[in-house]
Amino acid sequence: MTLAEILGSLFPDGHSVTVEDGLVRGTGPFAGGQATVVGIDGDTPLGVDGALTLSRAVLDAVRAGDKAPILVAVDSDSQRMSRRDELLGLNECLAHLAKALLLADLSGHPTVGLIYGHSAAGAFIATALATRVLAALPGANPSVMDLPSVARVTKLPLDRLEEMAKSTPVFAPGLDNMVATGAVHVVLDPDRPLDGQIRDLVAGIQPGDLRDRLGAERGGRPVARDVARAVVDQARLD
């Protein structure tokens, strides 16, 4: 689905969401209030400027104090890779955007990510992965790094990596693998209206971080939940 199709399905009565330089911002009527939409469209990389534009919109929503949902729609590249961005503190700007979304969550705003295209690395962590519930549309392609780059770094032949990727979700790019690790909670049905599906997700939000439990249940992260739990248990003794 394109962003326009997604917004049409989310807000059948219209909305004020616009895209400028690949940055998505606006609001739309949702469940009796006004949902805030932020995001990245068109496989756009996220740099210092874009991160602060989006964090401004998120903080404005928090300041409004209405606890309305915040939707984070993502079809991005990775973080913008440049000397200027690093010079200006890209790590602070991306972390600031993630913190704004986490503050919104703590302040009672349901935060829902919606990945409908690509996303990778720092841009993915600062946006979709900082939401309470991350949904995806079929065809989405989240990744950490593409397989040819993984081949370069790991010094393994690409054909062998492609073979390994079929049976091992832990390192290979793609939506199915991110679902298996628990990072993506649910894949939506594009043939049904999205507003109802997102409303159900918001209604079903549970406390705590469910991602390592989902990763264990789905087999994509076989040991993370048990390891984290073992640390908590050992810390409780004595």
Added chain:
Amino acid sequence: MAVDRAASTDPDALSWYEATARQRVVALADPGSVREFLPPTERRMSPHLPLFDLPRAFDDGIVVARATLDGDPVLIAAQEGRFMGGAFGEVHGAKLVGLLRAALDLKPRAVLILFDTGGVRLQEANAGETAIAETMRAIIEVRAAGIPVIGLIGGRAGCYGGGGLIAGTCSRLAVSEGGRISVSGPEVIETNKGAEEFDSRDRALVWRTMGGKHRRLTGGADAFCADTVAAFRRAALDLIGRAPAFDLATLEAEQARLQDRIARFGDCRDATEIWSRLGVNDPEAVPAMDTDAFDQIVTRIREADHDAR
């Protein structure tokens, strides 16, 4: 010799850069106070590295422990930059997430994270990336509970990739000359954008752009330390005592601080131009300055100290 210094357990003599993760934890904390969780004897190793024919570590490259610091209970995580570049794999990340969740239970005086990481471990990329997201959420919950989370950065692997984002969620950061904080590493930028954008072999450029001094001068870090465990310990104690709250006011202040930085320095090509605009008289001299001389400079830079993180 560096090796002799690393072998020492005297915090005044022990080089942070040269020390192992476990040496840093033991020398940083009060003597005899460290109790490690999931220690190497339990052999919680990566289930994925054998697929890549890679050796495993009994602790998956991270130490998580409780200890005391000046008598106060703290939780400490320390990444081992010598194993897989300190990168986040499934077990490595889960140990850090577990420690932060334990903090909500135990309510220590602070959580200390001793970063030494290249970011996500590519052989376990999806697990590592998800663990980084879990870590950031857990840090925010710990901070919101009133517990400072302090990052200490001075290891050989620096603090790159998702590690840089995690650092940005901490309450306070201390960094040494050897500490580098960045999202994209020099090689990553060069590979993707070419040597004209970033020549990764130009080490002076790397230090100027991502190094501890640049981060300290621009307010990306809150303390600058000499490369000893004792210096990091003093910085940690100081920073614990003045950690900002995590709330809307702090994030509004950070928004203004970062916007102001981009407005003032967004057209600078090199860190020395930024330092000059900040009011540093002789920016070319900064890289060679010792800690005392550099601290003198920092006290005159308004942007270096703030509660906006």
